[in-house]
Amino acid sequence: MFTLTENEISNLEKLKNxxxxxxxxxxxxxxxxxxLLLYLNDTYNFNITLYxxxxxxxxxxxxxxxxxxxxxxxxxDIRNIREFPKDIAYIIHAASxxxxxxYMSNPIESMNIISDGTKNTxxxxxxxxxxxxxxxxxxxxxxxxxxxHNITENDFGKLNCNSISAIYPEAKRxxxxxxxxxxxxxxxxxxxxxxxxxxxxFMSLNKPWAVNSFIRDVLKTxxxxxxxxxxxxxxxxYPTDMAVWIxxxxxxxxxxxxxxxxxxxxxxxxxxxxxxKNIVGNDVSIEILNxxxxxxEFVPNIDYVRHELDLDITVNxxxxxKKSIQWFEKNLL
Amino acid sequence: xxxxxxxxxTGNIGTDLLIKIFRSPYLQCTLFAxxxxxxxGMLKAMSFGVPLSDKGIDxxxxxPTCCDLVFDATSAASHKIHAxxxxxxxxxxIDLTPAKLGLFTIPxxxxxxxxxxxxxxxxxCGGQASIPIAYAISKIVKNIDYIELVSTIASKSAGPGTRxxxxxxxxxxxxxxxxxxxxxxxxxxxxxxxxxxxxxxNTTIYLKIDEPDMHLISVEVKKMVEVIxxxxxxxxxxxEPVYDNGFxxxxxxxxxxxxxxxxxxxxxxxxxSAAIALAEEFAKNKEVIYDK
Amino acid sequence: MxxxxxxxxxxxxxGSHAIAHQLSIEQVEHYTKAIDQTGxxxxxxxxxxxxxxxxxxxxxxxxxxxxxxxxxxxxxxxxKLGIHVIPGFATIKKDIENAILWGVDVFRVASHxxxxxxxxxxxxxxxxxxxxxxxxxxxxxxxxxEILLDEAIKMQTYGAEGIIILDSAGSYLPxxxxxxxxxxxxxxxxxxxxxxxxNLGLGISNSLVAIExxxxxxxxxTKGFGAGAGNAQLEVLAAVLQKINYQTNIDLYKLLDAxxxxxxxxxxxxxxxxxxxxxSAMAGVFSGFSKHVKRVAKELxxxxxxxxxxxxxxxxxxxQEDTIIDIALKLxxxx
Numbered sequence: 011m012f013t014l015t016e017n018e019i020s021n022l023e024k025l026k027n028x029x030x031x032x033x034x035x036x037x038x039x040x041x042x043x044x045x046l047l048l049y050l051n052d053t054y055n056f057n058i059t060l061y062x063x064x065x066x067x068x069x070x071x072x073x074x075x076x077x078x079x080x081x082x083x084x085x086x087d088i089r090n091i092r093e094f095p096k097d098i099a100y101i102i103h104a105a106s107x108x109x110x111x112x113y114m115s116n117p118i119e120s121m122n123i124i125s126d127g128t129k130n131t132x133x134x135x136x137x138x139x140x141x142x143x144x145x146x147x148x149x150x151x152x153x154x155x156x157x158x159h160n161i162t163e164n165d166f167g168k169l170n171c172n173s174i175s176a177i178y179p180e181a182k183r184x185x186x187x188x189x190x191x192x193x194x195x196x197x198x199x200x201x202x203x204x205x206x207x208x209x210x211x212f213m214s215l216n217k218p219w220a221v222n223s224f225i226r227d228v229l230k231t232x233x234x235x236x237x238x239x240x241x242x243x244x245x246x247x248y249p250t251d252m253a254v255w256i257x258x259x260x261x262x263x264x265x266x267x268x269x270x271x272x273x274x275x276x277x278x279x280x281x282x283x284x285x286x287k288n289i290v291g292n293d294v295s296i297e298i299l300n301x302x303x304x305x306x307e308f309v310p311n312i313d314y315v316r317h318e319l320d321l322d323i324t325v326n327x328x329x330x331x332k333k334s335i336q337w338f339e340k341n342l343l
Numbered sequence: 344x345x346x347x348x349x350x351x352x353t354g355n356i357g358t359d360l361l362i363k364i365f366r367s368p369y370l371q372c373t374l375f376a377x378x379x380x381x382x383x384g385m386l387k388a389m390s391f392g393v394p395l396s397d398k399g400i401d402x403x404x405x406x407p408t409c410c411d412l413v414f415d416a417t418s419a420a421s422h423k424i425h426a427x428x429x430x431x432x433x434x435x436x437i438d439l440t441p442a443k444l445g446l447f448t449i450p451x452x453x454x455x456x457x458x459x460x461x462x463x464x465x466x467x468c469g470g471q472a473s474i475p476i477a478y479a480i481s482k483i484v485k486n487i488d489y490i491e492l493v494s495t496i497a498s499k500s501a502g503p504g505t506r507x508x509x510x511x512x513x514x515x516x517x518x519x520x521x522x523x524x525x526x527x528x529x530x531x532x533x534x535x536x537x538x539x540x541x542x543x544x545n546t547t548i549y550l551k552i553d554e555p556d557m558h559l560i561s562v563e564v565k566k567m568v569e570v571i572x573x574x575x576x577x578x579x580x581x582x583e584p585v586y587d588n589g590f591x592x593x594x595x596x597x598x599x600x601x602x603x604x605x606x607x608x609x610x611x612x613x614x615x616s617a618a619i620a621l622a623e624e625f626a627k628n629k630e631v632i633y634d635k
Numbered sequence: 636m637x638x639x640x641x642x643x644x645x646x647x648x649x650g651s652h653a654i655a656h657q658l659s660i661e662q663v664e665h666y667t668k669a670i671d672q673t674g675x676x677x678x679x680x681x682x683x684x685x686x687x688x689x690x691x692x693x694x695x696x697x698x699x700x701x702x703x704x705x706x707x708x709x710x711x712x713x714x715k716l717g718i719h720v721i722p723g724f725a726t727i728k729k730d731i732e733n734a735i736l737w738g739v740d741v742f743r744v745a746s747h748x749x750x751x752x753x754x755x756x757x758x759x760x761x762x763x764x765x766x767x768x769x770x771x772x773x774x775x776x777x778x779x780x781e782i783l784l785d786e787a788i789k790m791q792t793y794g795a796e797g798i799i800i801l802d803s804a805g806s807y808l809p810x811x812x813x814x815x816x817x818x819x820x821x822x823x824x825x826x827x828x829x830x831x832x833x834n835l836g837l838g839i840s841n842s843l844v845a846i847e848x849x850x851x852x853x854x855x856x857t858k859g860f861g862a863g864a865g866n867a868q869l870e871v872l873a874a875v876l877q878k879i880n881y882q883t884n885i886d887l888y889k890l891l892d893a894x895x896x897x898x899x900x901x902x903x904x905x906x907x908x909x910x911x912x913x914x915s916a917m918a919g920v921f922s923g924f925s926k927h928v929k930r931v932a933k934e935l936x937x938x939x940x941x942x943x944x945x946x947x948x949x950x951x952x953x954x955q956e957d958t959i960i961d962i963a964l965k966l967x968x969x970x
Contacts (some may be wrong), residue, residue, distance in 0.1 A: 079840075090378045090397060111759070114789040115752040116503040173822075174785040216763050218794050223762065232765035237796055237825055300639070301797075301826040301851055378677045385798040493692045493957050498750060506753050510726040530690055533723045538950035547957035560677075582961045587934070590691055594961055 012049050012250055019054060020081045029097045029140075033088045033131055034105030035062025036071055039147060039205070039252070041212045043102060044071060044081065046253040051080055061095055063088055063105070070212050088127040094134045094266050100260055103131045104147040106182075108205075111218060113177040124181040125188070132192040143199045145260045146189045150206040150272065150310060151179040159276075160311035163204070163268045186268075193266055201263035203256060206272025206310050209330060210249040212338035220279055221246060224286050225338055227294070234287065234296045240280030243307040244272040248325035248333065255321050262319055270310035273323050285328065289335050345371040346626035349403060352416030353377030353384035355502070357440055359603035359611060360414050361388055363619045369626035370619070373410050376402045387603070394515065399438065400425050407432045411632050415440060419511075426462060435625055435632060436462045437618045441511045447519045450620040451475045451570040452562055458631045463621060466519045467512050468610035469494035469533060471617045472546040472578070472595050474523050479567040480550060480560055480591070481524040489551040490526050492516065495534040497541035500608040503613065509533060541607030544597040545581065549590045550621075560584050560591060568595075574620035575613050639882040641676040642851045643828070644860060644869060646897060647707070648719055649854075652683035652862030652923045654903060657697040660706050660902055667710040669893040674884040675869070677715035677741045680707040680774035683862060683923055684953070685719030685745065685938055687730035692956050693923065700730070701737060708738035719771070722753045723954060727760050735764055743799065744790075747952045748778045751786035755793045761843035762794040769828070769852075773953055774803045776919055780815045787819050787827075788911035797826040797852055802841065803923075803953060805834025806916040809844045820849025828852030831867040833859055834916035836908055838867035839875060846881065849876075857894040860902060863922030864912035870894045914940045918947030927956050931963045941966055 014022075025069070030047065032040050042061060048058040060081045067075065067083060075083050084091070088105040090138055106124045113120045128146070156167035171180050192198040207219070215226040221244070224234050252271065258268050277285075283296045315321050348370050350357045357377070364372045375388040376396040388395055396402035399417075403409065412435040415422050421441035429436050438445050445462030446453075452475050457463050465471065469534075473492045481487055505512070516531040536542050561626075571578050573619050577598035584593040597609030604611055625632060650685050651658055657949050663680060665754055680703050682696045690697035691920035696703070718739045720731065731742065742761040744754045754770060761768040770790025775783055787798040800815060812829065820827045829845035831838040831854070841883040842853050855869030860958045870893075915925055920943050928946075945962045 087378055090380075110792045111755055114792045115507065115755050119503065174788050216759065218759075218792060223794075226763070227765050230765050235767070235796070302824060304824060345803060489691075491691045493690075493954075495952075495955055495957075503752070506750075507756060509722050509753050510728065510756070513723075513726050514728070532690060532692060532954065533950060534954040535723070535747065535750045535753065536950070536952050536955065537747065545957075547692070551691075582964065585960065585964070587960060588930075592957075594957065 012046060014254070018254060019214065022050060022257055022261070025056055025058055025100070025257070028099040029059045029095065030100045030102070031061040031063065031094055031098045032102045032104060033063045033127070035083070036064035036066060036068045036119065037104060038208070038213055039104045039256070040064065041068065041070055042249045042253040044074070045255060046257065048074070048078070048081065056083070061098065063091060076316050084156070085290065089123065089130050091130065091134060094138060096138065097140055098138050099140050099142045101131065101135055101141070101144040102147065102256065102260060103128065103144060108149065108178070109217060110178060114174060117174065117177045121177060121181045124185050128188055132198060132296065134190060135198060136196055141199070141264070143201065143260055143265070145201050145238065145256060145263070147187065148186050148204045149179065149182045150204045150270065150308065152183045154179065159307050160274060160309055161270070162311040163270055163314055174185050175274045190266070199265040201259055201265065203259050203269035203271050204254070204268060205247050206270065206308065207244050208249055208252055209246045211334065211341070212249070215338060215342055221282055224283050225335060227316040228286050228290045228292055229335070231292050231294055231336060233294050234283045236279055236283060236296065236298045238302040238304050239300050239304045240283070240298045241278050243276040243278050243309060245276050245309045246327060247273040247323065247332055248330040251323055251325055258319050258321055269315050269319070270312050272310040272312070273327070274310055274312045275323065275327055276307060276309040277327055285331055286335065288330055345369055346412060346621060346622065346629065347371055347373040347410045348412045348414065349374035349376060349410035350414045350416060351376050351400060353382050353388070354416065355604055356412070356611060356615060357416040358384035358387055359615050360416060360618065361391065361393065362602040363615060365391065367539055367619060367623060369623045374402060376400070389481055400428060403426065404436070405431065411435065412437065412625055414618060414622070423491060426490060430461060435456055435463070438462060438464045439614060441467070441508055441515055442517060447522055448621055449475050450617050450624070451567060452478050452518070452523060454621065454624050458624065458628055459623060465614050465618050467516045468544065468614045469512070469517045469531065469546055470519045471613045472544070472597055473548050474520050475571060476548055476564055476593070476595065477520060477524045477550065477569050479563045481526065483559055483563055484552055484555060487524065487526045487550050487552055489528045490520060490524055490530070491530045491549040492546060493532045493534070494544065494546045495536050495542065496544045496610045497607040498535045498537040499541050500544070500604065500610050501535055504529065543607065543608035544613070547582070547592065547594045549592050550592050555586060555591050557584060557586055564593060575616040577606070577609060577612060600602065639819060639851070640846060642873060642883055642885060643717065643852055643854045644670055644675045644678040644856065644865060644867060645854050646678070646856040646869070647828070648679040648681050648685070649683060649856055649861030649866055650901065653683065653860060653865070653906065654901070655926055656682050656689065656694045658703060660698065660702065663703060663706045663898060664710055665900055666893065667707045669896050670715045671711050672886065673890040673893055675714055675890070677717040677720060678707070678711070679717040679743070680704060680719050680772050684724060685721050686734055688721065689724030694926070701733065703717055704734060704737040704739060713966045715740040716895070717743060720748065720757060721954070722757050727757060731757060731760060735766060739766070741767040741769070743769045743771050744795070745773050748772040748775045748783060749786060751789040754790060758790065758793040758795050768795055769797045769799060771799045771801055771967065773801045774921060775800040775815065776802060776804060776806050776811065777950070780818045783815055784818050784822055787823055791823055791825050795825060797828055798823060799828030799830055799852060799854065801830040802832050803921050804916055804919045805832030805912070805922055806919050807837065807841055807842055809837065812841045812844045813848045816845045816848035816850050821823060826851040828854065830854035832861065832922045832957045833866065833908060834864040834912045834922065838865070839871055842872055843875065857897045858891070858902060859906050860897055861922070863915060863925045864908045865906040911939055911943070914943045918943040920946045921953040922949065924956060924959065927959050931959050935963050935967050937963050937966045
C-alpha cells in the first residue's frame with residue numbers, strides 16, 4: 011500500500027519506540043494513519059505503540075486490531091476520557107466527522123463533540139510528561155468563501171455564523187482558537203492541519219460529495235448527473251500522501267503553525283467525471299444540466315508546506331482515481 | 344425492601360425515569376450509569392444523591408449485586424451489546440430502545456406474561472398509547488378487518504435519534520399492533536407538529552368494523568382508559584368512539600407529567616410510565632426474579 | 636446558465652386528492668401515454684399524499700402503488716416517472732425499495748416545512764441507488780423565509796438535487812413567493828422549485844414570480860387538476876413561458892391534447908375556486924383537507940368554513956386530517 015523513499019523513512023525515524031495517540035481513530039484519517047504506522051512497524055521495526063480512541067470501530071480496523079499487540083483500542087467518546095496513557099509522545103486529534111449531513115441533523119451534539127472533545131484532548135495532553143507534539147486536524151472549510159483561487163494558510167473568507175452551514179466550519183474555527191489558547195497559556199506544542207478533499211480506499215461512496223457519487227454511479231453503470239455547469243474546481247489528494255504529510259507535520263511542523271493538507275492540482279467536476287468514466291470504461295453518459303453558474307474553487311496553495319516541510323504530491327490525479335476505483339470495485343460492489 | 348434498579352443511559356429518557364423511580368414506593372435507584380459525569384442528567388442525579396458511574400454497563404459488570412433490574416435507555420445498537428451481558432448476570436431488563444430483542448410489553452395488556460421473561464421491550468410511544476385500546480376492542484369484536492394508528496407529536500419532543508429512526512418507529516408499532524390485536528392488515532403513521540405552544544401527543548385509532556356495537560365498544564374503551572390512567576395520569580380520551588364511514592374512530596391525548604421534560608413530551612412520559620409500571624410489578628413479585 | 640425551466644407534472648398525484656384517490660388503470664394509461672409526447676420533465680403518479688399514503692386518515696387509494704406505478708411506467712418512454720414520498724407515511728423498506736423496482740426515476744421526498752431532518756435517510760437511500768432525489772418543503776407559508784432556507788440547506792446536504800417549496804394552502808401572495816425563492820436561489824447550490832395552489836387565483840402569476848426570482852423547476856397540473864382549488868394550470872404556464880421565451884422543451888399542442896384528455900377523462904366536477912377554497916387559503920390549511928372537511932361538515936351539519944378557520948387556529952399540518960372530525964364535533968357542541 012505504501013512505497014516510501016529512504017529519505018521519507020529516515021525522516022519518520024523520530025517515531026521509533028514512541029507511543030502515539032489518535033483520537034477519532036476509526037475515521038478515514040485515523041484508518042490511514044493506522045495503516046501507515048503499522049507498516050512502519052512491520053517493515054522497518056519502528057516499534058511504535060498506537061492508541062486509538064473512537065466510539066466505534068469500523069470493520070476495516072476491527073480485523074486488524076484483533077491480531078496485534080502494538081495497537082490498543084480505547085472505545086469511548088473523546089469527551090469522556092479522563093486521562094490518556096501516560097507515556098504518549100504524540101497526539102493526532104482527528105475526532106469529528108466531516109460528513110455535513112450529521113451537522114445538519116444533529117447540530118448541537120456535533121458542535122459539542124468538536125468544542126468539548128478538543129478541550130478534553132488538550133486538558134489530558136497537559137498531564138503528559140513525554141508529550142512532544144499535537145496535530146490538531148482542523149478543516150479547509152474554516153477559510154469560508156473566498157474569491158482567491160489557491161487558498162493560502164493566511165486567507166480568511168466570509169462565514170455567515172447564523173447559517174446552518176456554519177455549524178462545522180465555525181466549530182472548527184473555535185477549536186483552532188481554543189488549541190491556540192492552550193499553546194499560548196500552557197505552551198502546548200500544537201500544529202494546525204487543514205485538510206481539503208481526498209479520495210481513496212476506506213472511504214464510503216455513500217457520502218454527499220461529488221466525486222464519490224460519480225464513482226458510485228459509474229461503477230453501477232448509471233449516468234453521471236452534474237446539476238451545474240461542471241466548472242467548479244476541486245483537488246483530490248490520495249490518502250497515502252495524506253498520511254505521510256500528517257506524520258511529517260507532526261514531527262517537523264512548527265508549534266503554532268498552520269498547514270494546508272491537500273493537492274494543489276485543481277480539476278473541474280466535468281474533467282473528473284470524464285476521467286472516472288474513462289477509467290471504468292463503462293458505457294455511461296455525463297449529463298451536464300446547467301442548472302447553475304457556479305464556478306467555485308476549493309483548492310489549497312501548498313507552497314508553504316513545500317517550502318517548510320519539503321513535502322509534495324507523489325500520486326497524481328490519474329493514479330489517485332485509478333487506485334481508488336480499483337479498491338471500490340473490489341470492496342464495495 | 345424496595346427493588347434495586349439501575350438506569351443505563353443518562354439522556355432525557357434515563358433522567359425522566361430517575362425522577363419517576365424517586366416517586367415510586369416500590370423501586371430504589373441504586374445506579375445511574377452513562378459515559379459522561381458532567382452531562383445534564385448526571386448533574387440532576389447527583390443532586391438526588393444517587394450512585395453514579397461513567398463506565399456504562401461496566402459499572403454493573405464490576406458490581407453485579409448492585410441491582411436486580413436494569414432500564415436500558417441507551418440506543419438500539421448499545422442494547423444489542425448489553426442484552427447478552429445482562430442475561431448472563433441474571434438481570435431483568437426493561438428495554439426502552441428500539442432494539443426489539445425482548446417481549447413486546449404493555450402493562451395494561453400482558454403484565455402477567457411479562458413476569459415470565461427477562462427482556463421486555465416497550466415498543467413505541469404511539470404503540471403504548473393506542474395498542475391497548477385496539478387490544479380491548481379486539482377482545483369483543485372478532486373480525487376487525489383493518490386498524491390504523493395516526494400519532495402526532497410535538498416537534499420539540501422528537502430529538503435527532505427519533506427523527507433518524509422514523510421508519511423503525513413505523514415498523515415496530517405496526518408489528519406490535521398486529522401481535523396484540525390479531526389483525527393482519529394494519530398501518531401506522533406519524534406526524535411532527537411544530538406549533539407553539541407545543542401540542543399534546545395525539546393518537547387517533549381507526550378500526551374497520553361492520554355493524555359495531557358502539558355502546559359495548561365505548562364501555563370497553565373506557566375501562567381500558569381507566570387502567571392506563573392508573574399508571575399514565577396524563578392519558579385521556581380526547582374523542583370518544585364514533586362510527587363514521589365504516590370505521591370506529593377515537594382519539595387519545597397524552598400530557599406528560601412534566602417530570603424532567605415539560606408537559607408536551609407526552610410521548611416520552613407514556614413509554615417511561617409504562618416501564619415504571621412494569622418494574623413495579625416485578626417489585627411486587629420479587630420471587631419471580633430470584634427464581635430465575 | 637440557461638433560461639431553461641423544468642416543468643414537472645403533478646396531475647396524476649395532486650389530482651388524486653380531487654377524486655379521493657380513485658384513479659383507474661385506464662386513466663393512468665391514457666394520460667401517461669399522452670404526456671410522454673409533451674416534453675414535460677417528469678410526471679408524478681400516485682396517491683395525493685404520495686407513496687405508502689393510502690389510509691383511512693387521508694383516503695384509501697382505489698389502486699395500489701404497485702399497479703399505479705407499473706401502469707405508468709409501461710407507457711412512458713421519454714418522460715421520467717416521479718413519486719411523492721412523505722417519511723412518516725412511507726418507509727424505505729416497505730415503499731421506496733419497491734418503487735425503485737417498479738421503475739420510478741424521480742423521488743421527491745417531502746416534509747413539513749420545519750422538519751427537513753426526517754428526510755435524511757430517505758434522500759440518502761434514493762441517491763445511493765442512483766435515482767434522482769429532490770427535497771420538498773410542504774406548507775411552506777407556516778415558517779419564516781430564514782428557517783425555510785436552513786431546512787432547504789439541510790435537504791441539499793442530504794443529497795437533494797433540487798429543493799421545491801410548496802404553497803400547500805394556496806395562501807401566498809406574489810411578494811411572499813418572491814422573498815422566499817430569491818433567498819433560496821441565492822443561497823443554494825441546487826435548483827429551486829415552486830409548487831403553487833390556486834386558491835387565491837394566483838397559481839400562474841405566483842409561478843411566474845418564482846421563475847423571475849430564480850426558480851428553475853415549476854410544478855403544475857393540466858387543467859389545474861389538483862387538491863382544493865387545484866395547482867398552476869400546466870398548459871397555461873407552458874404557453875406563458877413560451878411567450879416570454881423561456882426554454883421548456885414543451886410541445887404545446889401535445890400538452891393541450893393531454894389537457895383536453897384530462898377534462899374528458901378525469902375531471903368529474905370542474906376545478907374552480909370555490910368559496911371554501913378561498914376560506915382554506917385564508918386559514919392557511921392544507922388543500923388536501925378540503926374533501927374531508929366537506930364530508931364531515933355535511934354529515935355533522937357544521938359550517939365547513941368554521942372548520943377550516945378552527946383548523947387554521949390549531950396550526951395543523953398535512954397528515955393531521957384526524958383532527959377534522961374532532962374539531963367538527965366540538966364546533967357542533969358549541970352550537
